Amino acid sequence: MAEHTTAEVITSRENRWIKMFRAGLRGSGPAGDEPIVVEGPKLIEDALRHGIEAEAVLVSESGEREMERILRAASDSESGIARSRVLRTTDKIFEGLCGTESPQGVAALFRQPVWAFEDILGRAAAEQDDESRTESPLVLVMAGVQDPGNVGTILRSAEAFGATGVIATRGTADPWSPKAVRASAGSALRVPLLRGMSIPIVLTQLRVSKIKIVATAAGDPKAGEHGARKQTDLREPVAIFIGNEGAGLGSEIESAADAHISIPISETVESLNAGIAASILLYEVARQRRSGSTR
Numbered sequence: 001m002a003e004h005t006t007a008e009v010i011t012s013r014e015n016r017w018i019k020m021f022r023a024g025l026r027g028s029g030p031a032g033d034e035p036i037v038v039e040g041p042k043l044i045e046d047a048l049r050h051g052i053e054a055e056a057v058l059v060s061e062s063g064e065r066e067m068e069r070i071l072r073a074a075s076d077s078e079s080g081i082a083r084s085r086v087l088r089t090t091d092k093i094f095e096g097l098c099g100t101e102s103p104q105g106v107a108a109l110f111r112q113p114v115w116a117f118e119d120i121l122g123r124a125a126a127e128q129d130d131e132s133r134t135e136s137p138l139v140l141v142m143a144g145v146q147d148p149g150n151v152g153t154i155l156r157s158a159e160a161f162g163a164t165g166v167i168a169t170r171g172t173a174d175p176w177s178p179k180a181v182r183a184s185a186g187s188a189l190r191v192p193l194l195r196g197m198s199i200p201i202v203l204t205q206l207r208v209s210k211i212k213i214v215a216t217a218a219g220d221p222k223a224g225e226h227g228a229r230k231q232t233d234l235r236e237p238v239a240i241f242i243g244n245e246g247a248g249l250g251s252e253i254e255s256a257a258d259a260h261i262s263i264p265i266s267e268t269v270e271s272l273n274a275g276i277a278a279s280i281l282l283y284e285v286a287r288q289r290r291s292g293s294t295r
Helices: 016-026 041-049 064-076 091-097 123-128 148-160 178-183 199-208 251-256 274-291
Strands: 036-039 054-059 086-089 106-110 138-143 165-169 193-197 212-220 238-243 259-264
Touching: 016 036, 016 054, 016 091, 016 106, 016 178, 036 041, 036 178, 041 054, 041 064, 041 106, 054 064, 064 086, 064 106, 138 148, 138 199, 138 274, 148 165, 148 178, 148 274, 165 199, 193 199, 199 212, 199 251, 212 251, 212 274, 238 274, 259 274
Parallel strands: 054 086, 138 165, 138 238, 165 193, 212 238, 212 259
Antiparallel strands: 036 106, 054 106
16 A cells, blocks of 8 residues: 655656656657556546556655545555655656646556457456446457547547447557547546557458458548448447548558448538547447447
8 A cells, every 4th residue: 555755856857767757748658568657636546446557656746735635546456556656856847747738746657558359359358247248349440540639539439438449550649648648538548458450460350250340431421321320230249440530541441341331421521530530430339239229
């Protein structure tokens, strides 16, 4: 269990912990098995309560007021936070670490959650508790989504609408980058997630697992009655592919798709934001599965 500490205040920008937090908070996501860096008391507390293992917490002078809730969450978790890993620094040093305009005074390093492909399909959880996980696999695949804000929005909607897992292929903004984690409101740390997979491997794994591959268009003014609700049955095991904001999905995915789905929109609008489009489609999946009908 972690307790408040009277450890010496770090005042050097060259301290190894300060360098680690700076690299994470200003970077585009962890490389290899580097820790995920999370800023803000609410996100940190939520991650701890969901069992994500913290390696260290850094708190500034102004962030001290948030430590009680964080330490309480840590004490309720299995791993907790070691006293020696509750680090203190000045407001000036902390502000220099962050990529945000209004630093919240608390940041943490978390070990990366480890997920397998079976987790993405929801099958590993289903085997442990058959009654709690009866839904068909619903996988959201981000294929080249480049905006971290869109990535975070998609992850948040994936969790909200019951996706069993998310895959971010190579070329997609890292779901564990600071911006994506913030935009996801913490969903990036909770939803079963695979990063950096190549598209051929993703397609092969889905085929082997008998998951229908569904290619999407962000918006189609001509979709009319052939839009999201009419085009395909989304109640069965599906993987929905969301493409790059500008280029959409590549020909490899288009040709491999078992079905195509689009969202009917006004002719005056060229397309929808990738995060919004994914959210609408995920809602449609949830609606079909809840009602038992495609209508």
